[in-house]
Structure formats: C-alpha cells, structure tokens
Amino acid sequence: MSQKKLQDNELVKIKAAHKLSFKNAEVIKASNLCGCFHCMEIYDPAIITALDYKTEADGACTVFCPKCGIDAVISCSNACDSLSTKFLTEMNQYYFGF
Numbered sequence: 001m002s003q004k005k006l007q008d009n010e011l012v013k014i015k016a017a018h019k020l021s022f023k024n025a026e027v028i029k030a031s032n033l034c035g036c037f038h039c040m041e042i043y044d045p046a047i048i049t050a051l052d053y054k055t056e057a058d059g060a061c062t063v064f065c066p067k068c069g070i071d072a073v074i075s076c077s078n079a080c081d082s083l084s085t086k087f088l089t090e091m092n093q094y095y096f097g098f
C-alpha cells in the first residue's frame with residue numbers, strides 16, 4: 001500500500017477543510033459551490049434539501065451529500081480556497097484511503 005506523501009501545507013488545508021464537513025449547514029448554504037470528498041462531486045449547494053441535513057446535539061446542522069449520503073461535504077469558502085477535483089481527491093485519499 002503506497003500513499004502519496006503530502007506536503008505540510010497541503011495537510012494543513014486538508015485538515016482545515018475537513019473541519020468544514022461537520023456542523024456546516026450555514027456555511028454550505030451561504031456558499032456558491034460545494035463539493036464532497038467521498039464521491040468527489042462538485043455541485044451547487046441549492047440541490048441540498050432539508051432531508052440532507054442532520055441536526056447535531058447542540059442544534060447545529062451537518063450536511064450529508066445528496067449524491068452519496070456521506071457527511072463529507074465542504075464549501076469553497078474560508079480554509080478551502082481551492083475547491084477542485086484534485087483537492088477533493090487528496091482529501092479522499094487522506095480520510096477514506098481509496
């Protein structure tokens with residue numbers, strides 16, 4: 001099993017973006033574009049419906065991907081300045097190890 005060694009700055013971006021996949025409903029709804037690092041689709045957050053949210057214990061909502069049903073949705077705002085298939089692939093390899 002060989003995994004590409006990530007640069008430190010890439011790892012920082014990946015970890016920062018990963019935080020955006022949890023309790024992220026407000027951030028995702030306010031963004032123009034979001035992507036899923038499980039199925040690696042990039043799409044308009046407008047397709048996310050109320051059925052795709054899960055309410056956490058503290059009342060904040062986490063988005064589940066409408067394409068694959070996994071809570072791996074991030075937006076292109078804040079820490080993740082480069083939402084791209086390449087970036088989602090790096091996150092996918094780091095967190096899912098495919």
Ligand SMILES: [Zn+2]
Pocket residue numbers: 036037038039040041065066067068069070072
């Ligand atoms: Zn997905």
